[in-house]
Amino acid sequence: MPQILDIFQSPLSSSLLFFSFLQQDLGAWSPWGKFLRDRQQIDKLIYAEISERREQNDSHRNDILSMLISAQDDTGQSMTDQELRDQLMTLIVAGYETTATAIAWGLYWIHQKPLVREKLLQELDTLGDSPDPMSIYRLSYLSAVCNETLRIHPVVIFSFPRVVQEPAQLLGHSLEPGTVLLPNIYLTHQREDLYPQPKEFQPERFIKRQFSPYEFLPFGGGVRRCIGEALAIFEMKLVLATVLSRYQLALVDRRTERPQRRGFTLAPSSGVKMVITGRRARQESLVNMTTTLVS
Secondary structure: HHHHHOOOHHHHHHHHOOOOOOOOOOOOOOHHHHHHHHHHHHHHHHHHHHHHHHOOOOOOOOOHHHHHHEEEOOOOOOOOHHHHHHHHHHHHHHHHHHHHHHHHHHHHHHHHHHHHHHHHHHHHHHOOOOOOOHHOOOOOOHHHHHHHHHHHHHOOOOOOEEEEEEEEOOEEEEEEEOOOOOOOOHHOOOOOOOOOOOOOOOHHHHHOOOOOOOOOOOOOOOOHOOOOHHHHHHHHHHHHHHHHHHHHHHHEEOOOOEEEEEEEEEOOOEOOEEEEEEEEEHHHHHHHHHHHHHH
């Protein structure tokens, strides 16, 4: 998957996704030709997995593929192999790449801002050694850190386009039917009137104020907002909380990380290289240990 996504890193190669006349298979060394061959290899793996899972027919399995295979519509019809493949590719491309990018940005900013890291660790330590997932999900400062990460570096720049159906007025502009509107998530999140000092990473802004869906929209908005929003936020919080609670990390390079196009997403240019410097004990555990030794 990283290979197939890396093909579209540059503005030139990413234009292949938008202009069909550029989608020419000129052999394995051409961008589109390489994409088709990589996709073929991925399809081969996915269809083999689907076939194997159908043969096993284990009703007790609860992984995503098994549940998709057992799912039926209102008429009792199950998904075809092609439909299963399409669903899995949507989950992998839209779920893996986007969430991984958001988590990478989160780790970067948390370790760029020592005060943010310390405050977040203090909140995580209040949950004990084995917190349940919902307790992690409800943490207020962790939520603010995740929101600020998605604000300052939204994974995608634009929301899905909308086509005007009826004549309308928007901020003094006349919109005629057929006009295509492309909401810009990044520019909205950089508005000085909404987010003072927008280039600064300040999770506290999400504690002091509740932003409307028209002001904070990392997953788009309306009926066409990202269907994976709840799962992505849940995953982001659990991963960040688990990693930070268990390990001490350090950035390999403290220089400012720049966003770089990666297919449809804006990812950290260097990939946020980090090293594990040690395991981390919960602060309360350290206090109790010290008290015991002194006694």
